[in-house]
Amino acid sequence: MNRRVIFVFAALGGVLLCLPSIANNYVLSVATLFLFFAYTGQAWNIMTGFAGQLSLGHSLYLGIGGYASAALYFHFGIGPWAGLWLSIVLCGLVGSVVGALAFRYGISGVYFTLLTIAFAEFTRIGFDHWDWLGGSGGLFLKVTRRDQIDLLNLRGTPAMFYYVILALAATALALSAWLLRSRAGYYWQAIRENEEAAQALGINTFRWKMLAVVTSAAMTSLAGVFSAFYYNNLFPEQIFSINRSIETILGPIIGGIGTLIGPILGAALLTLLADGVTELVAALGWEVAGVKQLIYGVILFAVVTLLPHGVWPVLARKLKVSR
């Protein structure tokens, strides 16, 4: 990396760190959303971008993670810092069940993707009928005063939530960077490129694929916890919906799947795009339901057809930095 690029990244990091003191609440909420997608995109990227297992059911881990911590808080008053361990363990377990079933039975490619969707949808409908957790009517966390920071119970100002998600996103980036250069990272890439060859070289592909799924699931569960306490409500129709899974994967795919910067860049582009489109639609007076999503779809279509590897690889070549 040359010096100019490092400077740009450092400047961007600095802006992100000081953002709450210079931006208003609206900008802060947009930035929070961006970091949320950067985080979930990074988590998904480990499983799909690094290890090559295309998951379209990551809403499963968002939902289970969110519901586990929220239920502990709602029913027993146990705060999220204790509850998140339950979320991580549960999602790790669910991930390992999905992974073990799929990999033991030799399910791969499209079939694997459909299996991940099926598990998420199955769970969504199950939660719709689980009255202890509010069923389809939703689970609501008590909203207390927004101006007091209670970090222990994750109740507080938008700035507090912003720093929590910023820390999560930064940790995810550091973890991904470390994983990519670790033994696991090299094995994952070998499996992604050619599983049979990897196996022939003596890599226990089952074990390493499992590690990718469990890591990704456990990381995603924290995003679920964050989402539950940030929005103070959970609906199975929303958190388990396939649209959430799609939102999760859009960022890394547009930014550049399998890269470190891709998920962050993609999340930034998508958040700006969504926001820009909303503004544009409002300015032009086209506020008909669906216009925003339509423009979204057209731009997505353009990116997928014109930049099949995502934006970051192209940008990286221009900036002369390694991917």
Added chain:
Amino acid sequence: MSLDLLNLANVIISGVLTGLVYGLMALGLSVIFGVARVVNFAHGEMMTIAMYLTVALFAGLNLDPFLAVLPVAAVFLVFGYALQATVINPFVTRPDHSQFMLLLAIAVIMTNSLLIVFGPDARSIRLDYLLESIELGPLLIDRGKLYAALVAFGTSMTLFGFFRFTLTGTAIRACADNWLGAKVVGLDVKRFYALAFGLGAACVAVAGCMMSLLVDVTPALGPAYTLLAFVIVIVGGLGSMSGALIGGVLIGVSEALAGLFITPSAKSMFSFALLILVLLIRPRGLIGNKL
């Protein structure tokens, strides 16, 4: 027959009839995947467009849905061919996630175009003869459902015949079986891929016309039908044509029974449970033969 058993029989018959329409929808997906290896994540959205076309033709020109089938299917045949030939063909050799994103973008465009043009409210077709029932001994059969199922079944059989007995159909099967071999003997593989996509689209168009008689149409139906179509083809065997039809009937009946015994809102839970079971136990589907 006791009243309970009679009720059960009626529900099962209704499930079989709806299932045949589901089967035709899934058959379209199966043809598209079996030949062109394209995972059509916009399948349910295409179905919903066909449903809206039928509703619009009925509302605007007072065209009976059973006549609207022909123009709608023709439009979809051309549209499907063009879509594959221009947009999707370059993606055939690209990785799964790339293909998926393309079809997802198409699906998003389709759903929201429908939302803009028709609005979010549910639409339906009201025809007097659809509400009549046919009495078959003690059984009551919904007239509209019966006709819809017959059309779906007839279309499926025509497609089977086309693939088995015509030269073009055989050529398409050859491309599905071994595209390199097909290329070697001089077939224009990409053109047959486009034709297969067109035929799959025509199937889903007929299924959509028929489905518009059975349910209210909203733009949000698309993703649900996409998932349903995938459940059916996996249960029947991805790429297997008879499997798609049988899978459709199986899912139709299981949905109807779940609606009767448990609660209608939980009906698709059983479809997904069935999908998970089939994937684990028989990943090639219940009927694993090839196209």
